[in-house]
Amino acid sequence: MVLEALGKALNSALKKLFGAGVIDEELVKELVKDIQRALLQADVDVNLVMQITDRVQKLALDESLPRGVSRREHIVKVVWDSLSYFLGEKAVPLTINPGKPNLVMMVGIQGSGKTTCVGKLARYYQKRGIKTGVICADNFRLGAYAQLKQLAEKSSVPFYGDETEKNAVKLAKKGYQEMVSKGIELILLDTAGRHREEAGLIKEMQEIAKAVNPQEIILVVDGTLGQQAGVQAVAFKNATDIGSIIVTKLDGSAKGGGALSAVAATQAPIKFIGTGEGIDAIEPFNPTKFAGRLLGMSDIKGLIEKVREAQVEIDEESAKRIMKGQFSLTDMMAQLKQLKKMGPIGKVMEMLGLKYKLPENVAELQEENLKRFEVIMNSMTREELDDPRIIKSSRIRRVAMGSGTRQSDVKELLKQYEQMKKMLKAFGKSRRGRRGAVPGVPGLPGI
Ligand SMILES: Nc1nc2c(ncn2[C@@H]2O[C@H](COP(=O)(O)OP(=O)(O)O)[C@@H](O)[C@H]2O)c(=O)[nH]1
Ligand SMILES: [Mg+2]
Structure with a gap:
């Protein structure tokens, strides 16, 4: 389960709300404290935490309840909205124009999960009827070629690589031409991203991007970095206006909440999250749904609507x-x-x-x-x-x-x-x- 500890803590905070006979200021204060503790433990930046909980505190006992909405529903909704807001609010899917070559390039520091993501995305889109192919432009890391080739074979998608070619730009260009000639619709370009620091990473990205002109560049960041993931996201966001982000390793990471919120704060859209080592462990990121799941209430929207419909008007x-x-x-x-x-x-x-x-x-x-x-x-x-x-x-x-x-x-x-x-x-x-x-x-x- 993704962000299990955070989810558990938030869920038990809400359970207190449901268990209480009456909802008063004291109870809201307690709820806010519980939420703060949960978020801080997930490495969410302290300023963000204060913004989230100030909002909850301010709106929870807001006198003007919409008609037919109970105080409990209202508070759950406020908590949920606040979390969604700080996770980016809107879902931004990857746009793929079918029938045309769509080149998507992965960047990110070594070990962040780029190659794994290329393998996962290839399978994800192949399964959904998009002709997908992958290119290995990582001529630096030993075994990078074999790693991606193997992933491609697992999903039976075309692979391009050349172990003898040392120039990443040339590799990318050649690979792109070959994929276009095969009529591939989604071309996923894996890069080396060997640099530890953001400046070097950005420079490499710009060089390759200039040569192959990708439609989208995806930064892959390691979710176990916690709020530090935001530093990479800022540099990336400033360097490209066609960028989006995948946060990986959210399975079992205690700091994932920090990573997600810090990246979302840069306004760069998070399009997918990596949730495991397996080839299927990737999911499109939807902030609202994700927040609902964190609260242990994936079904809450439906429920609130249901309750509202069923409200008997009573003065x-x-x-x-x-x-x-x-x-x-x-x-x-x-x-x-x-x-x-x-x-x-x-x-x-x-x-x-x-x-x-x-x-x-x-x-x-x-x-x-x-x-x-x-x-x-x-x-x-x-x-x-x-x-x-x-x-x-x-x-x-x-x-x-x-x-x-x-x-x-x-x-x-x-x-x-x-x-x-x-x-x-x-x-x-x-x-x-x-x-x-x-x-x-x-x-x-x-x-
Ligand atoms: N648990 C977990 N491990 C991951 C995830 N994504 C990648 N990894 C692991 O992270 C390591 C580095 O991944 P890799 O794709 O080679 O990173 P790259 O250097 O950026 O290409 C590998 O051991 C992967 O199995 C994920 O979402 N969850
Ligand atoms: Mg790699």
Whole structure:
């Protein structure tokens, strides 16, 4: 798993938010501290960390919640947005014009993962129906030729190299011509990049680029460098306007968060990330999705939309009333309908990372009894709906007759009602217990 430690820390910070009965300033402060600790441990630059968490702090308790959005959703969204923003926000895919030769050149210091990336990308695009070929212009490192040749063979893509040619520019030119003659659409050019310092690297890049005129130059940086990766990215960004970046070795690196955020801060788009030594261990980089995954909530967008759709509009008056335990059958029906629209409640809770134990029959009830309950309630008077306690045996008989159901069905409805009322009352008490409570939607155990 990519950035496992950071993901775990962020996820447990959010779990605290879900577990808390009430969301107040104190809780947000705690959340912000947890996030700061997690990011600093992932080697994210301290100024960046402050910017991210200041934003969270500022917006979390922002009074104006959009309609139908609960405080918890809002905060998760703020955290998520803030992280995405600092990872570059937008996904920028590699553009390939099919039917034409697209030359993409890899640069980067030795050992950063260029050759591995060329092999991975060749396979990635070949699989997606793009005719791909690779060129080895690394005439410096021993074994570079064999390394790339082998990778190319693994994916059955054409390879060009010449161990006797010592001039990298000539190699690149020849290789390009050969690939064009073969009708290759994506030509991946691997270079030596032997220089340890950025200035030398840039000079070499410019020499080769001048000769073969690549459509895109990709800097490959080692994610284990942490925020130091940003230094390379800055030099690169200043030297070319056709550049993008691949951050490698994010598997198992404790500093990957630092590398990603530092590179994103240079505004050079991160197009892929390397997530392992294997030939398939590469993925297109999408900041929003990546942030969601880090938070352990890859599905959160869908969930938020779902919850929003399912929100039953409830005014503050009735919210307060229900919290006090003044809960009518009509209220219950609204709650049940809300649950039904959200799908299996257990699944929803799981997506949120919630461990709230619901009485089993609530889940069953939503699926099976909703319709019957509605029919029964249609035979009740306004007075009975508002205060079901008055429904004793003779009324039960009447309602069952009127609705064409059994008396036991009516009793079942009343039993469920009592249970739900008790649960909400207990829930209301735990919420009132803390200072600065934010009134929320009094759904079942709040989302
Ligand atoms: N764990 C891990 N190792 C990688 C990744 N990318 C490259 N490597 C390893 O890093 C080392 C250097 O890679 P190489 O492609 O030869 O770097 P180059 O000198 O820039 O061409 C090799 O041992 C690769 O297996 C990655 O995403 N994850
Ligand atoms: Mg190499």
